[in-house]
Amino acid sequence: MLPGLSIMQSVALIPLFPLLAALIITLSGARVLKSRSWMPAVIGVAISAVLALSLLVMFQRGQIVGVQYLTIYHWISSGGFSIPIGIYVDPLTSLFLAFVTFVSTLIFIYSCGYMQGDYGYFRFFAYMSLFVFFMCTLVLADNFVLLYLGWEGVGLASYLLVGYYYTRPAAREAAKKAFIVNRIGDTCLAIAIFIIYLVFHTETFSRIFQSNDLKNVGFLAAHHGTLIWIALLLMFGAFAKSAQFPLHVWLPDAMEGPTPVSALIHAATMVTAGVYLIARCMPLFTLAMPVLHLVGVVGCFTAFMAATIAMCQYDMKRIWAYSTVSQLGYMFMALGVASGTAAVFHVFTHAFFKALLFLSTGSVMHAMGGELDIRKMSGIRKVMPITAGCLLIGALALAGFPGFAGFFSKDEILSAAMNATWTWGPLLSVVGLLTALITAYYTFRVFFRVFMGDLVLPATAGMHEPSAFVLPESAHHEVSSGHASPGHADHQADGHKPTDGSAAMWMPLIILACGAALVGYLGVFGGTNGGGWIQSFLSPVHLLNGAAPPVVITPGTHIPVQAVSTLRVAPAILMGVSSALVLLGVLVAAYFHWVNRRAADAVGAALVPVVKFLENKWYIDELYNYGIVQPLWLLGQALSIFDRFVVDGVVFVIGFFPQFTGYILKSTQSGRLRYYGIGMIAGVVVVILGVLYLLR
Amino acid sequence: MPVMSQAVLYEYLALGAVLFVLGLIGFVARRNMILIFLSTEIMFQGVAVNLIAFGRYWMNMDGQSFVIFLLTIAAAEASLALGLVILLFRRRETLNVDVWSEMQG
Numbered sequence: 001m002l003p004g005l006s007i008m009q010s011v012a013l014i015p016l017f018p019l020l021a022a023l024i025i026t027l028s029g030a031r032v033l034k035s036r037s038w039m040p041a042v043i044g045v046a047i048s049a050v051l052a053l054s055l056l057v058m059f060q061r062g063q064i065v066g067v068q069y070l071t072i073y074h075w076i077s078s079g080g081f082s083i084p085i086g087i088y089v090d091p092l093t094s095l096f097l098a099f100v101t102f103v104s105t106l107i108f109i110y111s112c113g114y115m116q117g118d119y120g121y122f123r124f125f126a127y128m129s130l131f132v133f134f135m136c137t138l139v140l141a142d143n144f145v146l147l148y149l150g151w152e153g154v155g156l157a158s159y160l161l162v163g164y165y166y167t168r169p170a171a172r173e174a175a176k177k178a179f180i181v182n183r184i185g186d187t188c189l190a191i192a193i194f195i196i197y198l199v200f201h202t203e204t205f206s207r208i209f210q211s212n213d214l215k216n217v218g219f220l221a222a223h224h225g226t227l228i229w230i231a232l233l234l235m236f237g238a239f240a241k242s243a244q245f246p247l248h249v250w251l252p253d254a255m256e257g258p259t260p261v262s263a264l265i266h267a268a269t270m271v272t273a274g275v276y277l278i279a280r281c282m283p284l285f286t287l288a289m290p291v292l293h294l295v296g297v298v299g300c301f302t303a304f305m306a307a308t309i310a311m312c313q314y315d316m317k318r319i320w321a322y323s324t325v326s327q328l329g330y331m332f333m334a335l336g337v338a339s340g341t342a343a344v345f346h347v348f349t350h351a352f353f354k355a356l357l358f359l360s361t362g363s364v365m366h367a368m369g370g371e372l373d374i375r376k377m378s379g380i381r382k383v384m385p386i387t388a389g390c391l392l393i394g395a396l397a398l399a400g401f402p403g404f405a406g407f408f409s410k411d412e413i414l415s416a417a418m419n420a421t422w423t424w425g426p427l428l429s430v431v432g433l434l435t436a437l438i439t440a441y442y443t444f445r446v447f448f449r450v451f452m453g454d455l456v457l458p459a460t461a462g463m464h465e466p467s468a469f470v471l472p473e474s475a476h477h478e479v480s481s482g483h484a485s486p487g488h489a490d491h492q493a494d495g496h497k498p499t500d501g502s503a504a505m506w507m508p509l510i511i512l513a514c515g516a517a518l519v520g521y522l523g524v525f526g527g528t529n530g531g532g533w534i535q536s537f538l539s540p541v542h543l544l545n546g547a548a549p550p551v552v553i554t555p556g557t558h559i560p561v562q563a564v565s566t567l568r569v570a571p572a573i574l575m576g577v578s579s580a581l582v583l584l585g586v587l588v589a590a591y592f593h594w595v596n597r598r599a600a601d602a603v604g605a606a607l608v609p610v611v612k613f614l615e616n617k618w619y620i621d622e623l624y625n626y627g628i629v630q631p632l633w634l635l636g637q638a639l640s641i642f643d644r645f646v647v648d649g650v651v652f653v654i655g656f657f658p659q660f661t662g663y664i665l666k667s668t669q670s671g672r673l674r675y676y677g678i679g680m681i682a683g684v685v686v687v688i689l690g691v692l693y694l695l696r
Numbered sequence: 697m698p699v700m701s702q703a704v705l706y707e708y709l710a711l712g713a714v715l716f717v718l719g720l721i722g723f724v725a726r727r728n729m730i731l732i733f734l735s736t737e738i739m740f741q742g743v744a745v746n747l748i749a750f751g752r753y754w755m756n757m758d759g760q761s762f763v764i765f766l767l768t769i770a771a772a773e774a775s776l777a778l779g780l781v782i783l784l785f786r787r788r789e790t791l792n793v794d795v796w797s798e799m800q801g
Contacts, residue, residue, distance in 0.1 A: 671800030673732070673793050674724045681720060 002051070007058065008070035012087050014051050014097060015136035017044040018104075022129035029122025037122035038112040041129045045108055048136065049101035056098045059091050059537070066090065066540050069142055069206060076145070080201075088142035088205050092344065092541045095534075096139040096276060099351045103268045104132050106508035110359050111260040113504035114366060124164060124258065131157035135269055139276060143203040144193045147277075151189065151241070154270045155182045161261040162254045174253040181250040185240020189277075192233035199226055209283040209543065220287060231288035234281055235295055242274025242328045245302040249621060252321040259362030262317060267324045267358050268351040275331045275347050279340040283543040286338060293422060296336015300417075300428040303329025305618060307438040311445070312614035316361045316372045319446055322617075323398060324354055326435065330413050333432060337425050339416035340544035345523050345534045346413055349405035352515035353397035359509055360391035364450065366505070367498035369460030374449045378456035386500040388451045390509040395447045397516040399440035399586060402579045405520035408532075410436060411578055412523055415571040426568060436578050440585025448594035461498045700753050708749035716742030729781045729791045733774075740770050 002010040021044030029037045058064045071086035087093075108128065115124050134157055138150025163175030193203065200208045213219040220227070238244070243251035254266045265271070278285060278295065285292045306326035313319045327350050334343035365372055367384055381388035397404040400411070414436075417429035500506045526533030538544055592600035604611050616622070668679070715738055722735030744763045751759020781791070788795050 669800050671797030673796070677724050681724070 007055070007064060008068055008087065008089065010051055011055055011089055011097075011140070012070055012072055014048045014055075014101070015133045015140060017047045018129040018132035018136070020044055022126050022133060025122050025126040025129065029126060033122060035116070035121060037125045038108065041125040042105070042108045042112065044129060045101060045104050045132050048132065049098075049105045052094070052097040052101045055089070055094050059094050064089070067206065071142070081197075083143060083145045083203055085146060086142040086204075087140040089140070090541050091538050092276075092279060092340075092544065093139050095344065095348060095538070096272075097136060099348055100135050100139065100269045101132065103351050103355050103512075104128075104135075104264060106511055107260050107264045107268075107355060107359065110263075110362070110505055110508040111258075113502040114260055114362055115258060116502075118258075120164070124161075127157055127160045127164070128261070128264070131161070131265060131270070135273070138273055142205055144196060144205075145203050148186075148189060148193060151237075151273065151277075152186060154265070154273060155179070155186065155241070158182075158254070158265050158270055161265060162257040164257050164261065168256070171256040174250075174256040178250040178254050181247055182240050185237045185247060188233040188240070189237030192230050192237060195226060195230050195233070199223055199230070205280070214283060214287065227284065228288045228291060231281075231285050231291035232294075234277060234284070235291055238274030238277045238295075238332075239298065240274075241277075242271050242332070243302075243325045244274070244298055244328065244332055245305060246620070248302060248306065248325045249624060251325055252318050252617070255315075255317040255321050259317065259358055259365060262321070263355045263358030263362065266321065267354040271324060271328060272331070272347045272351070275328070275335065275343050278332070278335045279344055279541075279544060282335075282338070282340050282545075285335075286543065292336055292338060293424070294336075296333050296417070296422075296425075296428055299329045299332025299334075299336055300431050301329070302326070303333060303435045304431050304438075305329075307435045307442065309614055309617045310442040311438060312611050314373050314375055316364065316374055316446060316450070317358070319374075319442060320354065320357050320361060323357075323439070323442070324350075326439065327354065327398070330410060330432065330435075333428050334413040334416055337417045337420035337422060337428065338545055339413070339420070340541070341535055341538050342409070342412040342416045344538060344544070345532075346409040348534070349397070349409040349516075349519050349523075352512055352519055353394045353405055356390060356394035356509065356512040356516050357398060359505075359512065360387050360394060363387045363501050363505055363509070364391075366501055367461065368458050369462065371458040371460050373458070374446055376456075376458040377450055377461075378453045379451065380455065380457065380498070381451040382455050383457075383498045384500050386506045386509065390506075390513045391451065392447060393513040393516050395443045397520070399443045400436050400578060400582050401440070401586070402575075402582070403517075403520075405516050405518070407575075407579075407582075408520035408523040411571065411575050414578060415569075415574050418569050418574060429574075433578055433581055437581040437585045440582040441589045444586045444589035445593045448589055449597075452594045453597070457498065699755070702753075705749055705753045708752075709746060712742045712745035712749065714742070715739070715745060718742075727792050727794055729784065729793050730778075732793060733777050733781065737770065737774065740766065 002013065005013070018041075021040040024040045025033065025037050033039070055064070067088065067090040069086060069088055071084045073085055074082060075085045076083040108125075111124065111128070115121055118124065131154060134150045134153025136150075138147055138154060141147035141150055159175050159179045162178050163171050165171045166175075196208065197203055200211065200213065202208060208214075236247075240247040251266060251271065255262050257266070285295070303326045306322045306329060310319045310322035310326065313322060327346070331343040331346050331350075334340070334346065361372070363384065364377075364380065364387060367387075368377060368380075371377065393404070397406040400406040410432075414429045414432045417425045417432060419425070521532075522534045523532035527536040592603065613619070668675075719735045719737070719739030719742060722738065723732055726732050726735060744766055747759040747762050747766070749759075751757065751762075784796065785791055
């Protein structure tokens with residue numbers, strides 16, 4: 001692809017362009033680039049996007065086939081233990097790379113407009129580029145240790161960006177929360193990686209997934225329990241990163257970061273890393289079916305729970321955050337019924353429409369002076385027509401409205417669950433359908449509240465977003481003196497009409513809207529065997545849709561089981577049902593939040609306990625608080641008392657002994673020469689007498 | 697040269713011991729810095745008498761050569777010590793060693 005380099009060498013360079021951008025911005029952003037800091041970031045990530053898209057095209061054209069590896073160098077090498085830096089490229093990696101870099105490019109361009117004039121502009125782009133580097137490393141890694149590096153790296157970037165407005169206490173708390181909750185998952189993942197090494201004596205994907213051990217019934221019988229543990233720990237790692245119950249609590253709080261961050265990291269890309277991990281490790285998960293089923297159940301429950309919470313939130317970004325948790329739940333549901341294709345397809349469509357929703361919301365936030373409460377605004381399509389149109393498309397896609405992206409991918413998941421061999425698959429599917437109804441309702445609740453009806457603007461409309469930074473006096477002058485954004489100070493002074501924002505902001509919206517409207521068709525048309533493009537594109541991925549795991553009864557028996565076989569309900573019928581539910585949801589939302597908003601209040605008043613329960617997010621934060629935080633705090637207090645009285649007491653006693661001895665002995669230090677003389681003589685006499693006594 | 701008898705050796709050793717103890721008592725009992733210093737010199741001589749007596753008793757020169765070194769060093773040390781005494785005297789206009797007792801616990 002790049003002149004003079006092989007395809008794989010060019011692919012290996014994909015993560016390096018954003019890294020280079022991050023380095024350039026870090027080194028020169030504050031002094032040289034200043035408000036031009038977006039340049040290296042956008043250029044770096046755009047080059048990566050071009051390379052990633054050409055890789056996708058090459059896979060499509062058959063210029064690359066199956067799985068390709070390239071070992072770049074040996075990273076860690078100790079005795080028999082060796083970890084290479086290497087890349088593992090198959091259609092799954094290629095798809096992830098393509099949408100990650102593509103969506104990143106659009107969001108970077110959007111950010112140029114959105115973050116303009118923000119204190120620490122260069123810092124934002126440095127972190128974002130760093131994030132893209134780690135995300136590409138994560139999906140390109142050819143072994144678990146390198147994957148773990150990317151995994152931790154995206155966590156770091158997420159932490160830095162959630163806490164971007166570090167002068168705001170809520171942002172600091174949210175960043176810490178995100179980091180600590182993720183730590184739980186990361187620890188599980190690390191332990192899983194250790195166990196994998198103990199079992200397989202390698203960390204390299206190709207050697208693990210394609211090893212003959214996985215086909216050897218004797219090996220499987222001997223390691224049955226261990227394989228369950230590996231899958232379970234990998235699952236917890238994925239759950240923390242992808243915000244699944246009970247580790248989902250960090251994601252809604254992570255909305256404290258700037259909106260493009262929410263769009264890129266906490267909706268489109270990083271949170272799907274968990275899905276990627278399980279899809280990649282599907283060969284291991286199919287050997288631990290109970291765990292895979294647990295993944296499905298938890299995903300299904302999370303999808304439902306988060307959707308219900310989203311019904312009763314008022315902050316737009318929080319609603320989208322819970323919606324993200326809910327959609328991730330769908331993806332895990334698909335993984336749970338061993339349908340990696342459906343999960344990855346949903347990741348792919350979700351990246352488009354959720355990034356679109358977040359960025360549109362960012363535009364609203366930008367125009368409304370940072371206000372996000374849907375009760376305080378109404379009918380703003382009149383002042384922001386482009387944003388309204390884009391958000392409508394995003395909402396249709398998220399709701400799964402027939403013909404839009406979310407419809408096809410969600411349907412793929414529901415149908416996979418409905419027709420799974422697993423007995424409880426259909427139950428997941430039914431809950432999924434119910435969740436689809438709720439999703440349609442809460443999505444259009446936002447749309448109708450905010451964009452339809454009479455024009456009501458919040459008091460802050462048109463003002464610049466209140467700066468999160470209490471700037472030191474000198475820095476403030478620097479900003480308002482105009483080098484960062486000419487006219488920025490004027491905005492704050494007179495206010496201006498709320499609009500769609502600059503072209504840098506609405507152009508990416510339109511591109512993403514096209515994606516949200518159209519990428520769903522990739523799941524229906526364009527495939528080689530009558531199916532969708534995405535299915536045939538992903539078909540070479542090793543065991544993505546589960547395998548025929550040898551059923552371990554006694555060593556020697558080998559009964560293959562087909563993962564997806566029975567056809568309970570035809571996909572077309574399921575599509576019809578889900579369309580009807582979605583329409584119902586949209587209509588209900590239209591009635592309560594557009595036509596007759598008083599009715600919504602009346603219903604809300606009638607259902608106060610339910611509304612309270614949902615507004616308080618199922619009291620899960622409270623549960624954490626009373627179940628974990630408070631007991632830990634009490635334990636900390638108890639240990640602090642123990643420390644103060646027992647440990648400090650022992651230390652004091654130990655310290656007291658030399659102190660007391662010194663106090664006694666200091667009286668011998670009179671300062672008089674003759675006493676020293678007497679002391680010396682007495683000492684010599686004692687020594688001589690002692691020696692004589694010993695030699696007697 | 698006739699061999700020294702053990703009885704004679706004991707007399708010399710007793711002389712050395714007496715000189716040493718006299719010096720010791722002077723060192724402890726005196727307050728005048730110069731006299732304290734002289735007392736240490738007397739202790740030196742007590743040791744020197746011992747060395748010479750033993751050298752004579754065993755019929756070799758080691759003891760005497762040691763004493764020559766000892767005297768040389770004592771002379772050097774004496775010049776140094778007297779210099780210090782003069783310095784201290786200039787500070788306080790007295791030779792009483794008890795005025796120098798700040799270094800105490």
